[in-house]
Amino acid sequence: MKKASVILSSALVLGTLLAGCGNNNNNTNNAAATATTAPAAEATTAPAANAGTETAKYADGTYYGTVDADPETGWQTFALLTVEGGKITAADWDGFNVKNAGDLKKKVSADGKYGLVAKGGAQAEWHEQAAKAEAFLVEKQDPAAITVDTEGHTDAVSGVSVHVNDFVAAAQAALAAGPVEAGPYKDGGYHAEGAEFDANNGFKSTVDLSIVNGNIVAAKFSGVNAAGDDKKQYSVDGKYGMKAGGASAEWHEEIALAEKYFLDNKGAAPKMDAEGKTDAISGVSINVGEYFTLAEKALEGAK
Structure with a gap:
């Protein structure tokens, strides 16, 4: 009977030890699963934190x-x-x-x-x-x-x-x-003006241009008289009076169309007649030839 009891006790102890080993194996597997998941999460988030210093953020x-x-x-x-x-x-x-x-x-x-x-x-x-x-x-x-x-x-x-x-x-x-190509000109502001005041209207023609990243981004075709009045503003104020003389639009309205053509065509001039007028710009009946000539002169300084 004692011998049987010893054998039975040994079996019970052995079973307990095996059960304990089984539980330890399960815990080890769970820990291993956690360990392999955590580095994956870190590998995903770490580059984002250093994106500004380690990763190229923009194309050159x-x-x-x-x-x-x-x-x-x-x-x-x-x-x-x-x-x-x-x-x-x-x-x-x-x-x-x-x-x-x-x-x-x-x-x-x-x-x-x-x-x-x-x-x-x-x-x-x-x-x-x-x-x-x-x-x-x-x-x-x-x-x-x-x-x-x-x-x-x-x-x-x-x-x-x-x-x-x-x-x-x-x-x-x-x-x-995204990245863009630069134009052919030097950035800055450029000016050109006529040689003398017009005998009929008293204004000397002027052209002012703005260039950014090598491209023409703004243009002003205007003029100045002996009193220092700006021709465009003079027209806006109703002092030039083209409509009063029978024109379909005021001078500043027509010259604005010429400026738009100049910008849209990157400085290229339309075909002109001997008087400096053109049929290429709808709504423009005034002489614009001198302005395109002056604009070309202004651009000489930007090359």
């Missing part, structure tokens, strides 16, 4: 984007971004004026003609503040990092009190559009 090239022009001032914001090695290495926040053409906003500011400090009491001129926002974008690599309030201002960039929402929108539009 030049990016260009704009927003709508301000209807009152005529200034149209643009962003010109350079990407090298997948990163934004340079940012240019500037603007051109669709009403007056000519010099870009940074130069107008640098020349003291924008007057942000003198006229608006700002802490720094516009071009100086723009440079800070540009540097911030290059550092952060994402326009969205420049957070703006409902009025378009930001607290993210120290020393910047001007509206930055247009810069953010233009930079985002540029990156969304």
Whole structure:
């Protein structure tokens, strides 16, 4: 009986040990499953955290984007971004004026003609503040990092009190559009004018052009008289009086069509007759030949 009891006890102990080993194997398998899942999750999320430094975020090239022009001032914001090695290495926040053409906003500011400090009491001129926002974008690599309030201002960039929402929108539009090719001209504002005042109307013809990323983006065909009046504004104010003389449109309305043709055709001139008139631009009956000649002269300085 004692021998039988010993055998039975040994069997029970052995069964218990085997059951324990079975439970340990299950726990080991579960732990192994957890271990193989966790690194997979880490491998998925880690690159995203380092995307700005380890992974090329953008295709190399030049990016260009704009927003709508301000209807009152005529200034149209643009962003010109350079990407090298997948990163934004340079940012240019500037603007051109669709009403007056000519010099870009940074130069107008640098020349003291924008007057942000003198006229608006700002802490720094516009071009100086723009440079800070540009540097911030290059550092952060994402326009969205420049957070703006409902009025378009930001607290993210120290020393910047001007509206930055247009810069953010233009930079985002540029990156969304992808790399673009530059045009054949040097960026900036260009001017040309006639040699003398017209004996009939008293105005000397003038042309002003704005070029961004090598392309003509704004053109103003106008004129100036001895009193310094701008011909386009003179017409807008009803002082030129073409309609009163029987024309179907005022001078500023017709010259605007010539400007549009010039921009749409990248500076190319239409076929003209001996008087400088053309049938190629619908709605234009005035002499526009001199303006296309002056525009060509202005572009000589941009080559």
